[in-house]
Amino acid sequence: MSGVLVVLEQRGGVWNRMSFEALAAGQQMAATLGTTCSAAVLGASVGALAQELAGKKLEKVFAVEHALVEPYTADAYVTVLEQLVKQAAPAFVLFPHTYQVRDFAPALATRFRQVLISDVIAIHADDAARGPVFVRQLLQGKLNADYRQASRGGPCFLSVQAGTFRADTVEGGTAPVEAVAAQLEAAQIRNKPGEPFRESAQTVDLSSAPVIVSVGRGIGEQENIPLVQELADALGAELAASRPICDNGWLPMERQVGSSGQTVSPKLYLAVGISGAIQHLVGMKGSKAVIAINKDENAPIFEVADFGVVGDMFEIVPELTKAVLAAKA
Amino acid sequence: MKIIVAIKQVPERDAQIRVAPESKWIEEDDLAYTINEPDAYALEEALQLKEKHGGEVIVLSAGPERVTSTLREALAKGADRAIHVEVEAGDLLGRDTLGIAAMLAEAIRAESPDLILTGLQSDDLGLGQTGVVLAELLGIPHATIIMQVEKTDSGLRVKRELEDGWFQHVEIPLPALLTIQSGGNKLRYATLMGIKKAKTKETATVAAVAATAQAITLERVYLPEKQKKTEMLTGTPAEIAAQLVEKLKFDVRVL
Numbered sequence: 142m143s144g145v146l147v148v149l150e151q152r153g154g155v156w157n158r159m160s161f162e163a164l165a166a167g168q169q170m171a172a173t174l175g176t177t178c179s180a181a182v183l184g185a186s187v188g189a190l191a192q193e194l195a196g197k198k199l200e201k202v203f204a205v206e207h208a209l210v211e212p213y214t215a216d217a218y219v220t221v222l223e224q225l226v227k228q229a230a231p232a233f234v235l236f237p238h239t240y241q242v243r244d245f246a247p248a249l250a251t252r253f254r255q256v257l258i259s260d261v262i263a264i265h266a267d268d269a270a271r272g273p274v275f276v277r278q279l280l281q282g283k284l285n286a287d288y289r290q291a292s293r294g295g296p297c298f299l300s301v302q303a304g305t306f307r308a309d310t311v312e313g314g315t316a317p318v319e320a321v322a323a324q325l326e327a328a329q330i331r332n333k334p335g336e337p338f339r340e341s342a343q344t345v346d347l348s349s350a351p352v353i354v355s356v357g358r359g360i361g362e363q364e365n366i367p368l369v370q371e372l373a374d375a376l377g378a379e380l381a382a383s384r385p386i387c388d389n390g391w392l393p394m395e396r397q398v399g400s401s402g403q404t405v406s407p408k409l410y411l412a413v414g415i416s417g418a419i420q421h422l423v424g425m426k427g428s429k430a431v432i433a434i435n436k437d438e439n440a441p442i443f444e445v446a447d448f449g450v451v452g453d454m455f456e457i458v459p460e461l462t463k464a465v466l467a468a469k470a
Numbered sequence: 471m472k473i474i475v476a477i478k479q480v481p482e483r484d485a486q487i488r489v490a491p492e493s494k495w496i497e498e499d500d501l502a503y504t505i506n507e508p509d510a511y512a513l514e515e516a517l518q519l520k521e522k523h524g525g526e527v528i529v530l531s532a533g534p535e536r537v538t539s540t541l542r543e544a545l546a547k548g549a550d551r552a553i554h555v556e557v558e559a560g561d562l563l564g565r566d567t568l569g570i571a572a573m574l575a576e577a578i579r580a581e582s583p584d585l586i587l588t589g590l591q592s593d594d595l596g597l598g599q600t601g602v603v604l605a606e607l608l609g610i611p612h613a614t615i616i617m618q619v620e621k622t623d624s625g626l627r628v629k630r631e632l633e634d635g636w637f638q639h640v641e642i643p644l645p646a647l648l649t650i651q652s653g654g655n656k657l658r659y660a661t662l663m664g665i666k667k668a669k670t671k672e673t674a675t676v677a678a679v680a681a682t683a684q685a686i687t688l689e690r691v692y693l694p695e696k697q698k699k700t701e702m703l704t705g706t707p708a709e710i711a712a713q714l715v716e717k718l719k720f721d722v723r724v725l
Binding site: 215216219239240243244245247248250251252254255256257258259260274277278279280281282283284285286287288289290291292295297331332333334335336337338339340351352376384385387388389394395400401402403404408409416419429430431432433437439441443444445446447448449450451452453456457459460461463464465467468469 | 481483484486487489496566567568571590593594595596597598599602603605606607611612613614615631632633634635636637638639640641642643651652653683684685686687688689690691692693694696698700701702703704707708710711712714715717718719721722723724725
């Protein structure tokens with residue numbers, strides 16, 4: 142049992158954008174541990190994707206093909222990956238922290254009597270004797286926590302958060318491709334998945350907006366939304382929101398920023414009354430500049446803010462709108 | 471349909487969090503606790519399914535004595551009965567996801583429910599796995615991050631959230647476990663009548679199975695280091711607004 146195995150995610154021959162971040166994480170962790178990194182791709186037909194991986198610095202590329210792993214089901218993935226992990230016998234199995242991974246990886250880890258260390262934001266692999274420390278966030282990002290595998294009796298499963306490792310740091314090289322024949326029968330798949338769909342045509346493209354004013358729980362009630370809308374209008378900005386605002390129906394879902402909404406990287410992200418839960422931060426931490434206004438000085442949004450204001454948004458936002466309009470006049 | 475809703479009691483969102491001595495966990499003594507938000511949506515989904523199709527809703531929570539207040543609230547909202555898996559706070563910390571799920575599975579097996587619902591993740595640890603591991607231990611199918619549930623002749627048809635605004639319908643046979651996403655339904659409040667009725671409803675207390683060796687350990691909790699150097703602006707609202715405009719003009723350059 143040795144080495145790092147990165148399981149990449151693809152759909153219809155297209156990589157999930159987080160796949161190569163996971164690959165970068167695997168390569169870097171393997172380098173620090175002085176061990177090897179391999180990668181695996183699953184699908185009905187993965188020849189081209191496996192060839193792409195063969196051009197990376199990897200010990201081996203596992204091409205796992207089976208007609209029944211598409212469309213995705215947890216049953217198929219757990220069944221096939223259990224066989225792959227037993228065959229490859231890695232010390233670490235690393236995934237991107239995608240919605241799909243959240244659906245099957247905990248069950249896969251259970252098959253090995255292990256627990257997935259999910260949504261990892263940093264890996265400290267320098268203590269070779271005790272094994273790596275994996276850092277995750279707790280309590281909506283208010284605290285960090287160090288996790289470690291308790292005993293090295295089986296593979297350690299982990300998933301890395303979006304944006305933690307950079308896809309463009311993946312090292313090139315050459316690697317042999319090994320085809321893996323997995324045993325899987327239709328009767329083992331209990332769920333019947335339908336085609337992915339979108340609710341309605343996306344009419345707001347937040348990803349191209351240069352300035353975004355975003356509102357969170359701190360707004361209190363729907364009647365207060367115009368307060369931030371006026372600020373957005375004054376700045377010529379798009380109005381966005383964190384999940385709870387859209388859940389309440391105060392703003393349409395298409396204005397949601399975060400892991401279940403849009404990912405944005407504007408010139409300015411002005412967060413009003415947003416505490417900064419992880420699920421929100423992954424959607425906006427690529428912003429060039431972040432200004433945060435929040436009543437709680439310990440709100441995690443301040444950790445990613447360039448400029449911060451601790452105070453009452455109901456007093457500050459109208460003043461700011463006035464000042465912006467005056468500056469533009 | 472017999473539905474079990476697995477609920478976690480977590481610190482309130484606005485709670486001031488302090489790291490406990492030795493940095494193994496947080497100070498719990500003066501914390502205010504509440505229902506984990508996604509679990510509140512799981513409860514709501516269960517109550518709506520019962521209203522449409524009949525059956526029974528059982529709420530289940532593991533923890534020290536304090537979790538009975540969260541169970542009582544669930545009973546007041548309309549759950550029929552409650553199961554409290556009694557385990558001390560310190561004991562709970564010594565169980566990883568697999569240990570927690572094994573403890574819940576033990577309490578659930580005797581009930582043989584048609585459906586188990588739980589929130590997709592907890593607001594405190596946020597590992598987002600207890601539901602999936604529980605399904606695996608019970609040998610039943612699962613679906614995660616669910617927004618809507620419809621009953622069909624052969625089981626359920628659920629709407630599963632995917633990334634970037636995409637969704638998917640999945641058909642799943644019963645018995646099954648679903649992890650529920652926030653926002654799929656509007657949460658109800660307990661009525662006065664509900665609160666009164668809750669007093670007559672049964673809460674069964676069961677002992678937790680003994681803890682086993684953990685697969686992973688939480689070694690240390692600490693305040694995160696700032697990723698950026700944040701310049702904090704202070705003053706009256708008007709002074710703050712003036713400073714922000716300066717920043718917008720000369721630093722951020724959007725004005």
